[in-house]
Amino acid sequence: MNQCLVIGQRGVGKTYLSFRLAQSCGMKSVFVLREWEDGHCTEHVLDVQQTLQALDAGESHHFELQTIGIGMSETMAQRALLFDSVGLSEESAFSSEMRSGMVKTQKLLITSDSICHVIDATSLNEQGLSPIDKKINLLAHARKVPYVLVVAKVDLLTARRKRRLEGMLRHEKIFFTSAKWNRGLGALKHFIEKENRENYAYSFLSRGGSI
Amino acid sequence: MTLQWGRSPIDETKTDAILDRFARGKLNLFASLDQLRQVYEGRLNRKKVTQTDFFNGYVSTQTREGDKVTQGMAFDAYCAEGSFDPLQHKEKLLAPLHALIGLTEVKRTIDELYAYLVVQGLRRQAGLKLNQTVLHMIFSGRPGTGKTTVARLLGPVLRALGVLSRGHVVEVERADLVGEYIGHTAQKTRALLEQAMGGILFIDEAYAIARGGEKDFGREAIDTLVKGIEDRNRDLVVILAGYEMEMKYFLSVNPGLSSRFPLHVFFPDYSVQELVQIASAMIRERQYHLAPDGLVSLRQQLRKEQMQAEFSNARTVRNLVERAIRKQAVRVLEQKEQTRQDLMTLIGSDFRGEVDHESMPSDWATGSWKNLP
Structure with missing residues (x-):
């Protein structure tokens, strides 16, 4: 089972993107494991459509880590695990609960098989990635795992600005997505599927086949 | 398509130490991410220069720069270096292969090969004489019987056993080996052999190389291949795959080929x-x-x-x-x-x-x- 980490700063739309991905894989409901800030762990079977509606309505969430199992169509009965992690930010690291969530996120950054790094299209400036995103980017490249930069909320960009961003990030593998309008998710899904298929043997062996 | 398995292994001790310091507030987020990056960049650089082999004497344990590494320590792709026990990890290593439907005979052959390689390692540790082992193989069978799939799964297994230093699989066919003008074929074949060093060179439909007759450059490719295999008998496994009847003809083209590929694995039809x-x-x-x-x-x-x-x-x-x-x-x-x-x-x-x-x-x-x- 391939383990894909969805990482990014706070409020970039990681959770929404994860559920949209599950939806684009044809899943109506997903099994979700949530680890909360106070340390306890809960299991849920969530209706994807309802969850997306709730997130659309602005429902906030306070879990440290959300593990979502999604079915992949192209792989021989192999499922992928999406880790929807706590957003990394220096300001929120002052709270001890958030800090323990960030420890989990960083640990997953080291152990996961592929990394989807979500950035907010509207927050990108002329200097490129923000300092924290740069650090995540460098660490993912150092690990040499499949890494993709997901530029979310692309519906808020003008075509000209989008072209500018494409030029700025030309050295990265990027996907422009809009989870709200369900755009660009097919390509991202295919990327995860491809990695899942190719790296099945590797991921199985690397963790001793214990998953 | 070339499958690359060259990721840096996870160093749990150092990672946990850094994350522990971050959790206790001794490090800020930037410093923590920076230190993690340094750990993994460091590991990657170290891995690049390390080429450790399994058979001492037959294959020595040396780094590319000539530094001696502890003899008998197999390079392990999945655990910390030196901590790998092939006896304990057999099930895990061969699990993807055993997960394939059917192929009972093939699985048995691979199991035998695994056991043989492990015993060779143990014999070396016990100071006993080692057999000269050549692991070049011929996979024959009808189309769609899983020859390519098994070759792809073998790479990580041989790497974990220390036979190969990288364990990647370079898949080629006639067009990749045979050139268009005199001298081009040898050049292309040698380049592919170099690319496959440390892993598996998988030549699909290998019989096609000998297809063109006396004047075809395919003969030159076979000769270069035979010479290349002889020169690089360490850290490289060549697998020739194709249909059974055609492969028999192919092996008869160059008498040297048959003796250099001692392992014949037959892939039977599925029931x-x-x-x-x-x-x-x-x-x-x-x-x-x-x-x-x-x-x-x-x-x-x-x-x-x-x-x-x-x-x-x-x-x-x-x-x-x-x-x-x-x-x-x-x-x-x-x-x-x-x-x-x-x-x-x-x-x-x-x-x-x-x-x-x-x-x-x-x-x-x-x-x-x-x-x-």
């Missing part, structure tokens, strides 16, 4: 039951399911297909399933209303009819192999 299992897995994976009459039709169709000369095992099953999905789509669209159940169900009529044999080898179609010695 109908195994083919049904493969089809069911493919159907399930595509989020469809079989109606009871669909299963009966599938089995009948597979029996019929097995009688055909151009039957290509799992590849025919794939074609059969894909054609059934297309036919199901037409059928469902003709209905007035489509329920979720309709969208997922494959019935008997979806499987009936002719299958496209897109994987049929062109040589069989032209009959050019019928006149072979």
Whole structure:
């Protein structure tokens, strides 16, 4: 089972993107494991459509880590695990609960098989990635795992600005997505599927086949 | 396609130490991410220069820069260096191979090979004499029997056992080896051998190299290959794959080839039951399911297909399933209303009819192999 980490700063739309991905894989409901800030762990079977509606309505969430199992169509009965992690930010690291969530996120950054790094299209400036995103980017490249930069909320960009961003990030593998309008998710899904298929043997062996 | 397995292994001790300091507030987020990056960049650099082998004497344990490494320590792709125990990890290492449907004989051969390599390692540790082992192999069998799949799974296994330093698989065919003008072939073949160093060079449909006759550059490719294998008998495994009859002819072209490929693995045809299992897995994976009459039709169709000369095992099953999905789509669209159940169900009529044999080898179609010695 391939383990894909969805990482990014706070409020970039990681959770929404994860559920949209599950939806684009044809899943109506997903099994979700949530680890909360106070340390306890809960299991849920969530209706994807309802969850997306709730997130659309602005429902906030306070879990440290959300593990979502999604079915992949192209792989021989192999499922992928999406880790929807706590957003990394220096300001929120002052709270001890958030800090323990960030420890989990960083640990997953080291152990996961592929990394989807979500950035907010509207927050990108002329200097490129923000300092924290740069650090995540460098660490993912150092690990040499499949890494993709997901530029979310692309519906808020003008075509000209989008072209500018494409030029700025030309050295990265990027996907422009809009989870709200369900755009660009097919390509991202295919990327995860491809990695899942190719790296099945590797991921199985690397963790001793214990998953 | 080249599969690369060259990721840096996880250093849990250092990672945990850094994250522990971050959790206790001794490090800020930037410093923590920076230190983690340094750990993994460092590991990667170290791995680049390390080429450790399993057979001492036959294959020595040295780094590329000539530094001696502790003798007898197998390079391990998945655990911390030196902590790998092949006896304990056998099940885990061979799990992807054992997960394949059918191929009982092939699995047994690979198991034997595994046991042999482990025992060689133990013999070396005990100071006993080692057998000269050549691991170049010939995979023969009809199309779609899993030759390529098994080769891809072997890479990580041989790497974990320390036979190969990288364990990647370079898949090539005639066009990649044979050049267009005098001297070009040797150059291309040598470049591919270099690229495959530390891993597996998998030559698919290898018999095609010898196809062109006396004046073809294919002969030059074979000669270069034989010479290359002789020069690089360490840290490289070459696998020649192809249909059985054609491979026999191919080995007769150059007398040196047969003796350099001592391991012959035969991939038998799948039984109908195994083919049904493969089809069911493919159907399930595509989020469809079989109606009871669909299963009966599938089995009948597979029996019929097995009688055909151009039957290509799992590849025919794939074609059969894909054609059934297309036919199901037409059928469902003709209905007035489509329920979720309709969208997922494959019935008997979806499987009936002719299958496209897109994987049929062109040589069989032209009959050019019928006149072979």
